[in-house]
Amino acid sequence: MREKDATVTVIIDNQSYRVPRGYTILQAAERFDIYIPTLCSHKDLSPFGGCRLCIVEVEGMRNFPTACTTPVEEGMIIRTHTAQVQSVRKEILQLFLSEHTSSCLICDEREECKRYLGTIRKAGVTTGCRYCPKDGQCELQEVVEKLGIQEIEYPIYYRNLRVEKEDPFYDRDYNLCILCGRCVRMCQEVRLANVLAFKQRGRNTIVGPAYARTHLESGCEFCGACVSVCPTGTLYEKARKWEGVAQLEQVTTCSFCGVGCQISLQIKADRVIGGLPAEDPLVNNGQLCVKGRFCIPELVNGPWRLRHPFKKFNGLEVDISWEDAITLAAEQLSRCAPDEFGLLISSNCTTEDLYIAQKFARVAMGSNQVDSPARLFYGPALNAYLALLEKSVPLAEVREAPAILCVGLDTRYGRSVVGVELRRAMHRGARVITIHPREHNLALTAHAWIQPPPGGEGEILQFFARFTAGEESASPPETNLSSETLRQLARELKQASGVVILVGSEVLHYSASPQILAVLHRLAENLGAGVLPLPAQNNFVGSLLMGTYPELLPGGFSSANEKRLKELEKVWQTEFRPLTNGWNSGNLSAGKPLKVLYLIGEALPSGEPPAEFLIFQNIYPPDSPIRPDLTLPAAAFTEADGTFVNGEGRVQRVHRAVNPPGEALPDWEILCRIARKMGVRGFDFSDVREIHREIAALVDGFQDFDQPPRQARSLTIEGKFQIAASGSFEAKPDGKKYPYLLNAAPLEHVYRGFPLSSRVEGARVIFADEVLHMNPRDARRARLQEGDPVEVTSQYFRKVWPVKFSPELNRGIVQVTVLQNELIGLNPIPVIIRKSHV
Amino acid sequence: MKSHEYDKIFSKFTGVEGDLIPLLIQIQERDGYISPEAIRRVARFLKISENQIYGVATFYPKFRFEEPGKKTIKVCMGTACHVRGGKFLAEAVGWHFGISIGQKTPDNRLDFQRATCLGCCTLGPVVQIDEKIHPRMMVTQLMQMLREHE
Numbered sequence: 001m002r003e004k005d006a007t008v009t010v011i012i013d014n015q016s017y018r019v020p021r022g023y024t025i026l027q028a029a030e031r032f033d034i035y036i037p038t039l040c041s042h043k044d045l046s047p048f049g050g051c052r053l054c055i056v057e058v059e060g061m062r063n064f065p066t067a068c069t070t071p072v073e074e075g076m077i078i079r080t081h082t083a084q085v086q087s088v089r090k091e092i093l094q095l096f097l098s099e100h101t102s103s104c105l106i107c108d109e110r111e112e113c114k115r116y117l118g119t120i121r122k123a124g125v126t127t128g129c130r131y132c133p134k135d136g137q138c139e140l141q142e143v144v145e146k147l148g149i150q151e152i153e154y155p156i157y158y159r160n161l162r163v164e165k166e167d168p169f170y171d172r173d174y175n176l177c178i179l180c181g182r183c184v185r186m187c188q189e190v191r192l193a194n195v196l197a198f199k200q201r202g203r204n205t206i207v208g209p210a211y212a213r214t215h216l217e218s219g220c221e222f223c224g225a226c227v228s229v230c231p232t233g234t235l236y237e238k239a240r241k242w243e244g245v246a247q248l249e250q251v252t253t254c255s256f257c258g259v260g261c262q263i264s265l266q267i268k269a270d271r272v273i274g275g276l277p278a279e280d281p282l283v284n285n286g287q288l289c290v291k292g293r294f295c296i297p298e299l300v301n302g303p304w305r306l307r308h309p310f311k312k313f314n315g316l317e318v319d320i321s322w323e324d325a326i327t328l329a330a331e332q333l334s335r336c337a338p339d340e341f342g343l344l345i346s347s348n349c350t351t352e353d354l355y356i357a358q359k360f361a362r363v364a365m366g367s368n369q370v371d372s373p374a375r376l377f378y379g380p381a382l383n384a385y386l387a388l389l390e391k392s393v394p395l396a397e398v399r400e401a402p403a404i405l406c407v408g409l410d411t412r413y414g415r416s417v418v419g420v421e422l423r424r425a426m427h428r429g430a431r432v433i434t435i436h437p438r439e440h441n442l443a444l445t446a447h448a449w450i451q452p453p454p455g456g457e458g459e460i461l462q463f464f465a466r467f468t469a470g471e472e473s474a475s476p477p478e479t480n481l482s483s484e485t486l487r488q489l490a491r492e493l494k495q496a497s498g499v500v501i502l503v504g505s506e507v508l509h510y511s512a513s514p515q516i517l518a519v520l521h522r523l524a525e526n527l528g529a530g531v532l533p534l535p536a537q538n539n540f541v542g543s544l545l546m547g548t549y550p551e552l553l554p555g556g557f558s559s560a561n562e563k564r565l566k567e568l569e570k571v572w573q574t575e576f577r578p579l580t581n582g583w584n585s586g587n588l589s590a591g592k593p594l595k596v597l598y599l600i601g602e603a604l605p606s607g608e609p610p611a612e613f614l615i616f617q618n619i620y621p622p623d624s625p626i627r628p629d630l631t632l633p634a635a636a637f638t639e640a641d642g643t644f645v646n647g648e649g650r651v652q653r654v655h656r657a658v659n660p661p662g663e664a665l666p667d668w669e670i671l672c673r674i675a676r677k678m679g680v681r682g683f684d685f686s687d688v689r690e691i692h693r694e695i696a697a698l699v700d701g702f703q704d705f706d707q708p709p710r711q712a713r714s715l716t717i718e719g720k721f722q723i724a725a726s727g728s729f730e731a732k733p734d735g736k737k738y739p740y741l742l743n744a745a746p747l748e749h750v751y752r753g754f755p756l757s758s759r760v761e762g763a764r765v766i767f768a769d770e771v772l773h774m775n776p777r778d779a780r781r782a783r784l785q786e787g788d789p790v791e792v793t794s795q796y797f798r799k800v801w802p803v804k805f806s807p808e809l810n811r812g813i814v815q816v817t818v819l820q821n822e823l824i825g826l827n828p829i830p831v832i833i834r835k836s837h838v
Numbered sequence: 839m840k841s842h843e844y845d846k847i848f849s850k851f852t853g854v855e856g857d858l859i860p861l862l863i864q865i866q867e868r869d870g871y872i873s874p875e876a877i878r879r880v881a882r883f884l885k886i887s888e889n890q891i892y893g894v895a896t897f898y899p900k901f902r903f904e905e906p907g908k909k910t911i912k913v914c915m916g917t918a919c920h921v922r923g924g925k926f927l928a929e930a931v932g933w934h935f936g937i938s939i940g941q942k943t944p945d946n947r948l949d950f951q952r953a954t955c956l957g958c959c960t961l962g963p964v965v966q967i968d969e970k971i972h973p974r975m976m977v978t979q980l981m982q983m984l985r986e987h988e
Contacts, residue, residue, distance in 0.1 A: 194886070197893025210877065210892035211903075218889055445885050 168762030260646025307662025346601030350642025393530030409504025558719030603753030738830030907949030916955030
């Protein structure tokens with residue numbers, strides 16, 4: 001009986017079907033492969049009934065109901081393709097086409113054109129008749145073919161709208177728009193971003209943000225979800241415009257931040273032409289951020305990719321064979337004492353690369369001088385940050401938490417997947433509190449936005465921590481909210497059970513960050529809350545587990561742990577003597593002068609080359625003027641197999657989607673070849689599986705390479721990291737003499753040492769690096785125009801940056817993003833700002 | 839409108855989504871139009887994006903997004919007035935000032951709108967200048983009146 005209730009019997013085109021109750025006619029038809037044309041419906045979106053093409057005949061119903069909005073009922077008799085329905089559909093479609101530049105849809109020569117591309121060769125793609133980038137993937141085209149439209153009986157109404165090309169990543173040609181509303185629903189229902197809306201009405205209706213604002217100005221996250229669902233050529237990716245249809249897809253893990261989204265790479269002719277979100281309920285749930293959606297093809301297909309090894313010879317760079325390159329590297333490394341060798345490896349590399357790198361240093365070189373410069377990103381706050389990672393909970397907890405506290409988190413460009421989860425949480429009624437000095441994309445919708453001055457987050461957290469520890473008389477600091485409101489918020493946090501605290505990157509770079517994070521830790525303990533630290537590097541946790549740090553051994557053990565060292569000696573069949581001289585990537589000159597510095601996926605340190613012989617292994621040549629002595633071409637994450645460990649501790653697969661360019665090789669393979677050349681045992685790996693097996697024997701949580709369990713695990717590591725003291729800043733500079741407060745943060749969107757903005761055109765627009773952000777009113781008072789060079793002087797430094805107006809900053813505060821290897825020092829720091837006269 | 843005046847309007851509402859249209863109506867009654875600043879403030883008050891508010895507001899022709907001119911002239915284009923030549927009156931105003939319906943003079947003095955019935959069809963064609971309705975209008979009469987108003 002119950003079984004019967006859950007389903008209904010309907011008759012579609014004279015055939016009886018059992019369909020779950022609550023399905024719409026369209027869903028029922030799709031389930032049994034009955035074609036009903038439609039343009040506005042989409043599986044992820046609510047029914048809309050806008051295009052009217054899915055009309056069907058239902059016995060006993062007046063007119064023709066739309067299949068996408070009509071739920072099935074017991075005994076319904078539905079006809080999908082009667083002559084009358086088809087003729088009405090054709091009529092409706094012609095009305096669409098009368099507003100759509102449609103020569104490619106109804107042209108007499110379209111068949112020949114498709115086959116021979118006759119027009120394109122003569123007239124070029126922009127003027128030929130197949131000028132729409134969506135040709136071959138257009139849903140409108142498909143419906144026209146299915147319904148067999150030959151001509152349009154209505155007069156052509158061309159709207160003659162300007163093609164909007166001013167925004168990065170995608171172009172918009174609303175002359176092609178059929179107002180199906182998919183992009184609007186995507187933006188409003190799924191992403192909950194509310195950037196797109198229908199404007200005006202009737203035949204003036206157009207999709208876009210408020211007024212004539214660009215997407216950049218109106219808070220768009222550039223997640224590209226609207227582009228993915230557009231059935232016509234209205235929205236189109238700039239970088240992928242004439243690439244056509246993908247031939248293959250490969251699901252892999254994104255490598256741009258610690259969230260670890262599953263991404264479906266679009267492949268054509270052994271090239272990655274795009275990235276789409278993969279349906280994966282564990283992490284990103286079908287969502288992506290701008291980096292994963294748009295930045296991959298331009299990054300991995302750049303024309304300057306390294307294709308061959310080359311060496312410096314008499315001041316010139318000469319191509320050499322792999323054999324010679326390996327021999328040269330082995331020669332140089334063999335004459336190098338353990339403390340004259342240094343290896344830096346990026347935490348963007350796969351876990352297997354990281355493992356081999358530290359094994360190479362420890363076994364082949366007998367040295368402990370291996371490091372991952374990710375530590376510089378966290379700076380003095382590293383140990384406090386690791387303590388938070390040990391308390392990390394899976395992202396899924398955000399979906400159930402009754403209250404969520406975000407600290408220094410802006411989810412507009414990076415981690416916008418988390419932003420979607422947060423907005424969903426707000427919709428289901430969770431309290432979201434955000435602490436951030438700048439107006440960011442959670443500010444509008446969060447229940448409370450506490451706005452401290454930069455660096456003042458600690459005082460608010462301190463108040464929360466004291467209040468929740470029972471000290472209800474604690475007095476709250478002065479912020480934009482009244483003390484009563486702050487007390488109320490603290491009370492709410494205290495009463496809620498299962499609070500989650502999200503930590504963004506914008507709270508990690510203050511001089512006071514170690515203390516801020518420690519208070520955060522205490523608050524989390526008071527509340528019994530889970531913490532999601534959301535690291536910026538995709539395999540930061542992997543690098544900790546693999547022990548690519550002087551302080552750590554594989555498995556998160558301290559390098560001073562004698563027992564572990566004995567075990568490793570047995571497994572690696574070597575004698576191990578750790579050096580504890582304080583050498584690390586922030587302090588390369590701590591030990592003896594280096595003979596060889598081996599950089600894997602890392603940018604060159606600025607200034608003088610820190611070693612006699614530099615080996616540079618990466619996907620692009622270095623940006624700096626220093627030329628390495630030996631350059632080795634490596635594979636990008638789309639070109640190698642392996643695993644990444646995301647911020648939640650999930651071990652996730654990376655798949656080789658395409659072949660590396662030229663002779664480039666995966667990092668582990670290069671290292672193994674050099675080690676073999678040096679005559680070291682233990683590097684006879686023929687593929688990544690074998691390396692993974694060795695890791696699995698040493699480190700918990702690693703098991704099957706082909707089907708990693710993908711379980712979230714919080715990190716456990718032993719010991720503390722050595723942190724270089726920032727030292728010389730004792731006196732706080734005078735606020736009167738230095739009226740502005742400069743907040744500097746290191747670059748976050750880096751792949752293998754290269755900022756995305758240096759390789760991806762759109763990223764240059766959204767990530768304004770080395771640019772001074774300033775409130776427009778302050779700037780006008782200082783008589784500055786946008787783009788003017790500005791001299792920023794503090795007690796300790798003088799810098800010149802171009803100025804950019806950012807109304808989201810408070811007055812009196814300026815902000816800048818600097819390259820990672822620049823020393824930030826005291827932060828935030830009072831400064832003077834003056835127009836620079838060059 | 840000043841900050842405290844917004845606050846005064848907002849104090850009458852609870853801040854739920856359904857408040858949007860009544861809020862916009864009150865703002866328009868006060869300012870004569872919906873300014874970008876007003877949309878920004880409403881967005882923060884209701885926690886809805888500015889884009890969504892603009893989308894909803896532009897659906898209704900009642901809402902205006904540009905500051906109106908000091909004097910408003912409305913020519914009725916309802917059925918009765920249209921039959922009696924309302925269209926010629928509108929053309930005359932357009933010619934005289936060099937603007938079309940929905941625009942205002944560059945000096946911001948006159949705002950030219952159409953009306954779709956002012957409820958006095960027996961008096962048509964009618965023209966409304968500010969609050970006053972002028973019945974049985976003729977082009978010559980209207981031109982003279984406009985010259986007087988200038």
